[in-house]
Amino acid sequence: MNIIETESLTHRYWRTEALRGLTLAVPAGSVFALLGANGAGKTTAIKVLMNLLRPTAGVSRVLGVDSRRLGERELAQIGYVSENQQLPLWMTVRQLLNYCRPFYPGWDRALEAKLLAQFDLPEDRQLKQLSRGMLMKVALLSSLAYRPQLLVLDEPFSGLDPLVRDDFVRGLLEASELGDWTVFISSHDIEEVERLADHIALLEAGQLRFTETTEALLGRFRRIEVTLPGGPARLDAPPAGWLELEQKGGLVRFIETRYDRAATEQACRERFPEAAVLAHPMTLREIFISLARARRAEVRTTAA
Amino acid sequence: MSLVWHIVRKDIQRLWLPLGLWLALVLAQTLLAVHSMGLVQVTVSSYEGLSYFVATWGVILGVVGFVLAAWLVMEDNLVSTQAGWRTRPINGARLLAAKSLGALLMFSVLPAAVLTPVWLGCGFSAGEWAGAAGALMLRSGLISAAAFALAGITETSGQFLLRAIGAAVLLPLFVGYVSGAFARPGGDTPVGVAESRSWLLLAIGLLTPLVMLGHQFLTRRTLRTVAIFGAGVVLMLGVKFAWVWDFSSPGSGPGSDQQAAAAAADPEVKFRVTEQTESSADAEKNGDASFQARWSGVMAGAPAGSFLRLDSARGLRRRADQSLATVGFKVTAGRQTTPPESAVRVAAGLPGLAEEPATWAIESDQTDPRGLFQVRLTASLLRGRVLGELPLRPGAELHTGSSLTRIVSIERTESGLVVQLEECDAWFAWLAGMDPEGPDSAWRNSRRVADGFVLLNPAHTYVQSPAVAVIGTIRVNSLQVYRRELTVTPPTTTVAGVAQETPGWEEGLVIMKVRFSPDHPLTRLISR
Numbered sequence: 001m002n003i004i005e006t007e008s009l010t011h012r013y014w015r016t017e018a019l020r021g022l023t024l025a026v027p028a029g030s031v032f033a034l035l036g037a038n039g040a041g042k043t044t045a046i047k048v049l050m051n052l053l054r055p056t057a058g059v060s061r062v063l064g065v066d067s068r069r070l071g072e073r074e075l076a077q078i079g080y081v082s083e084n085q086q087l088p089l090w091m092t093v094r095q096l097l098n099y100c101r102p103f104y105p106g107w108d109r110a111l112e113a114k115l116l117a118q119f120d121l122p123e124d125r126q127l128k129q130l131s132r133g134m135l136m137k138v139a140l141l142s143s144l145a146y147r148p149q150l151l152v153l154d155e156p157f158s159g160l161d162p163l164v165r166d167d168f169v170r171g172l173l174e175a176s177e178l179g180d181w182t183v184f185i186s187s188h189d190i191e192e193v194e195r196l197a198d199h200i201a202l203l204e205a206g207q208l209r210f211t212e213t214t215e216a217l218l219g220r221f222r223r224i225e226v227t228l229p230g231g232p233a234r235l236d237a238p239p240a241g242w243l244e245l246e247q248k249g250g251l252v253r254f255i256e257t258r259y260d261r262a263a264t265e266q267a268c269r270e271r272f273p274e275a276a277v278l279a280h281p282m283t284l285r286e287i288f289i290s291l292a293r294a295r296r297a298e299v300r301t302t303a304a
Numbered sequence: 305m306s307l308v309w310h311i312v313r314k315d316i317q318r319l320w321l322p323l324g325l326w327l328a329l330v331l332a333q334t335l336l337a338v339h340s341m342g343l344v345q346v347t348v349s350s351y352e353g354l355s356y357f358v359a360t361w362g363v364i365l366g367v368v369g370f371v372l373a374a375w376l377v378m379e380d381n382l383v384s385t386q387a388g389w390r391t392r393p394i395n396g397a398r399l400l401a402a403k404s405l406g407a408l409l410m411f412s413v414l415p416a417a418v419l420t421p422v423w424l425g426c427g428f429s430a431g432e433w434a435g436a437a438g439a440l441m442l443r444s445g446l447i448s449a450a451a452f453a454l455a456g457i458t459e460t461s462g463q464f465l466l467r468a469i470g471a472a473v474l475l476p477l478f479v480g481y482v483s484g485a486f487a488r489p490g491g492d493t494p495v496g497v498a499e500s501r502s503w504l505l506l507a508i509g510l511l512t513p514l515v516m517l518g519h520q521f522l523t524r525r526t527l528r529t530v531a532i533f534g535a536g537v538v539l540m541l542g543v544k545f546a547w548v549w550d551f552s553s554p555g556s557g558p559g560s561d562q563q564a565a566a567a568a569a570d571p572e573v574k575f576r577v578t579e580q581t582e583s584s585a586d587a588e589k590n591g592d593a594s595f596q597a598r599w600s601g602v603m604a605g606a607p608a609g610s611f612l613r614l615d616s617a618r619g620l621r622r623r624a625d626q627s628l629a630t631v632g633f634k635v636t637a638g639r640q641t642t643p644p645e646s647a648v649r650v651a652a653g654l655p656g657l658a659e660e661p662a663t664w665a666i667e668s669d670q671t672d673p674r675g676l677f678q679v680r681l682t683a684s685l686l687r688g689r690v691l692g693e694l695p696l697r698p699g700a701e702l703h704t705g706s707s708l709t710r711i712v713s714i715e716r717t718e719s720g721l722v723v724q725l726e727e728c729d730a731w732f733a734w735l736a737g738m739d740p741e742g743p744d745s746a747w748r749n750s751r752r753v754a755d756g757f758v759l760l761n762p763a764h765t766y767v768q769s770p771a772v773a774v775i776g777t778i779r780v781n782s783l784q785v786y787r788r789e790l791t792v793t794p795p796t797t798t799v800a801g802v803a804q805e806t807p808g809w810e811e812g813l814v815i816m817k818v819r820f821s822p823d824h825p826l827t828r829l830i831s832r
């Protein structure tokens with residue numbers, strides 16, 4: 001069962017198309033990360049999903065309901081934390097929780113107390129006196145205490161220093177053990193996402209580049225080093241899945257985007273007989289950067 | 305409902321400080337007006353200054369109230385995609401209910417509660433209190449509705465400020481334009497059509513912000529809400545230029561005027577009419593706008609202890625096609641604010657005086673002389689009743705219901721005694737009007753009271769109705785505080801051929817206050 005589904009979802013800001021035909025499915029129970037550079041359309045996608053913006057075309061369904069018709073019942077099952085969310089800064093942490101509580105029939109006071117202790121939040125301090133990291137924790141707490149089915153996090157790590165970021169991620173991981181929720185997270189902070197997400201989707205200029213499990217993604221990307229015993233070789237017509245192909249003396253390097261040990265080694269040997277092939281695993285960050293570079297090169301070529 | 309109250313409580317918690325300050329200023333403004341007499345060295349100019357100060361204060365409080373009402377809405381912004389409440393299970397209808405209830409509580413109920421001790425302290429009756437609270441609620445309701453409509457489609461406070469300034473400049477101009485306030489009275493529009501247009505414009509003007517509000521809260525589709533505003537503007541322009549139907553009450557026609565006149569006729573009351581019209585030589589031929597109509601006469605037949613006051617004159621012209629057009633008239637005499645001396649004396653239980661009948665005069669300038677003119681005069685018969693009496697000494701007070709009269713000072717001058725009175729009364733905003741000849745002038749003027757004074761000694765051997773002059777008036781929150789000056793001429797005795805002030809004439813003197821209130825209206829039709 002999918003908690004979020006979109007079909008050809010499009011959103012325009014006047015003449016700018018921020019989202020182009022996004023088709024996505026977020027399985028229940030997953031931690032789904034929507035990655036992309038700044039301006040890729042992640043926040044727009046989330047705002048459409050949360051009915052903060054209306055789609056120009058296409059359909060999105062959240063918890064089985066058209067996002068344009070999200071009502072009290074659905075919103076009581078969704079937690080939303082965003083870097084730009086306006087919180088009532090004049091309230092204390094306690095006042096915010098007291099204010100939010102009556103709107104959620106499923107508010108769990110025990111979980112609230114547990115998270116309060118876990119996040120180490122000062123109850124009587126006004127939100128405007130809290131650091132950004134603390135504020136994000138308050139927002140997270142007020143979005144988790146009713147055990148939502150879906151937790152939507154829009155750039156939650158943005159502007160947090162590494163220590164706080166780590167703290168926040170740890171809090172999120174610990175909290176995830178307390179409930180059975182689906183997490184939909186948008187970010188360009190890849191390291192943190194790598195620790196959390198089991199599904200990844202990449203948005204580029206409003207378009208979906210791919211969507212797959214983190215395991216499959218990490219599995220199909222490798223940095224390949226080919227050592228040529230006979231010195232430099234010809235590098236013309238590489239396979240479509242090879243990115244950033246380069247040669248330095250007797251060493252050829254590239255990124256294989258469709259890694260399969262046997263197939264990749266075979267493809268290398270066809271071009272470089274007697275070469276030694278080494279495959280290095282890549283981090284999500286490296287994959288993201290290589291894809292971004294490839295995209296940039298593609299745009300340049302198209303423009304030329 | 306409990307969630308609605310929950311939101312209201314949150315909003316009150318948020319706004320309590322500015323709201324408290326605003327309420328304190330509302331109370332201070334009213335108290336300043338009530339106690340103003342003792343604060344200023346009273347001259348006409350100082351009183352005018354204080355009056356402007358209080359009025360300006362009132363405008364500032366209105367603006368602050370407008371901003372607070374907008375703040376109430378923008379606290380849970382309807383436009384911003386970052387507004388926290390929008391991803392919480394709070395629906396638009398519930399939020400609208402909470403904001404409306406909050407506005408009612410904060411800007412109507414609380415100010416009324418804060419002012420109630422002042423009103424009760426001034427002796428307001430239950431009816432006067434209800435009237436004062438109603439006037440306050442009406443004013444707050446209109447201000448809040450305007451603020452809600454604007455704040456509901458605005459994302460930031462900066463935008464709100466700019467739009468509010470723009471609206472404050474452009475909307476009155478637009479409303480003035482479509483309502484014809486800038487046009488000359490009369491014109492070619494049949495009166496029934498003009499009245500129908502006025503009602504339609506009022507309805508559109510009131511409904512548009514309400515529809516905008518409902519739509520914006522329920523759908524949060526700001527562009528469509530702005531389009532509703534645009535549709536309201538277009539509809540108003542359409543009414544101004546294209547509406548030609550008459551759905552006004554049958555009372556607009558001349559026949560019904562006659563019926564109304566007959567129904568309201570008081571056989572004792574007589575109007576004498578003298579017509580003086582002037583027109584240029586070719587006006588009748590060309591219909592040029594150089595025609596002047598003046599009517600004057602006397603009103604007679606008011607019973608003893610009462611008097612007649614001309615409240616308004618409404619002119620109509622029947623054209624060749626039998627349609628009616630309005631003709632602007634103004635009352636130049638007969639709208640007396642002080643009752644005649646004889647009526648005051650009789651109402652005070654004293655013998656009356658032989659007096660000339662009251663004169664009246666109306667005039668219209670520059671109108672089309674063609675066709676049949678009809679002017680409906682609306683007058684009131686005001687009957688006097690004694691409010692009470694107070695001894696002629698500084699500090700003496702007369703408190704009757706909501707009417708307070710206090711002698712501030714007694715000064716001896718060459719012309720006699722000058723007695724300064726400070727007075728306080730219930731007064732309602734709807735009695736005020738920008739235009740004394742406006743369409744609602746008959747209704748408004750016919751509700752005004754007039755006061756007269758009689759000075760007399762215990763043996764009634766000395767009786768005088770002193771000349772009354774108004775020094776100044778301050779009106780705020782259903783209270784009218786004003787100061788008047790009575791000039792008393794001392795009686796003289798001739799001793800050895802020399803007129804001298806009668807010794808000891810001031811001893812035991814009292815001032816009797818007589819209030820004349822409208823008893824019934826009268827209408828008269830005159831035609832040419």
